[in-house]
Amino acid sequence: MSDKVSFEAVRSGFIEKSGLISQAEGLPRIAGRVFGLLIFDGEMVSFGDLATRLQVSRASISSSIRLLEERGLIKRMTKPGERQDFFQLAPNxxxxxxxxxxxxxxxxxxxxxxxxxxxxxxxxxxxxxxxxxxxxxxxxxxxxxxxxxxxxxxxxxxxxxxxxxxxxxx
Missing domain, CATH: 1.20.58 (Methane Monooxygenase Hydroxylase; Chain G, domain 1)
Structure with a gap:
């Protein structure tokens, strides 16, 4: 198994575990997956890329983003010249x-x-x-x-x- 494949498997596993943890805490699994992706990747991610990377609907991303923002766990960002919103982990x-x-x-x-x-x-x-x-x-x-x-x-x-x-x- 190559390093690339094993890294992607670990990343995917972490994101899925984050979803299960959130679900066990009474939150939607997708919200946990979004949170897990932002933790693991550590970068700003566009709304559309979240849907694509997690292979879920934009509606699911929208409700999960709203919930995570309300809880102060993620932050909405913009980039000059970009029309879409980006998201990253909130400070602390x-x-x-x-x-x-x-x-x-x-x-x-x-x-x-x-x-x-x-x-x-x-x-x-x-x-x-x-x-x-x-x-x-x-x-x-x-x-x-x-x-x-x-x-x-x-x-x-x-x-x-x-x-x-x-x-x-x-």
Whole structure:
């Protein structure tokens, strides 16, 4: 197997896995595939090229792009002299993902707290609801730690970044 074939197989596999990950998280598979392509290729890609490269309809690309833009994961760009839109990863999309998770976690915890507050303190369900709220409070704390670690890693000088297994083999 040539390097070109194996590279394309790895690329295609990553893009498909990204789609499956997104689908497992409740998002459309195509949105995950778009995100995966932008991560892997690391370049601006036109709307039409996204449809062609992923072999999906322009309508599917349009709805996926809209969803990814709303979540702050990709950014719409233009090129002088070009009539079509281009897309690339937004700055720091992974922190944006964690911030979204944190916001949803906090909202859920607050909803549970509202339910607890509306019940008499001796209600049978209060203790179970408190445990449920505590679960979301713990999740919120864990996401805050992950967000801080991601921020710290981004702010480290390049020479102090941990080596990947690929870097170590050089």
């Amino acid at each position: 999309p992974y922190a944006t993902m964690l911030e979204g998770i944190q916001k949803r976690t906090q909202s859920t915890r607050d909803d549970i707290a509202d339910t607890i507050a509306s019940l008499p303190s001796d209600a049978d369900a209060v203790e179970r609801l408190k445990e449920y709220a505590d679960f979301y409070a713990s999740l919120d704390s864990a996401v805050a730690v992950a967000l801080q670690e991601l921020t710290n890693a981004r702010n480290k000088p390049a020479s102090k970044q941990p080596q990947t297994s690929k870097d170590k083999s050089k």
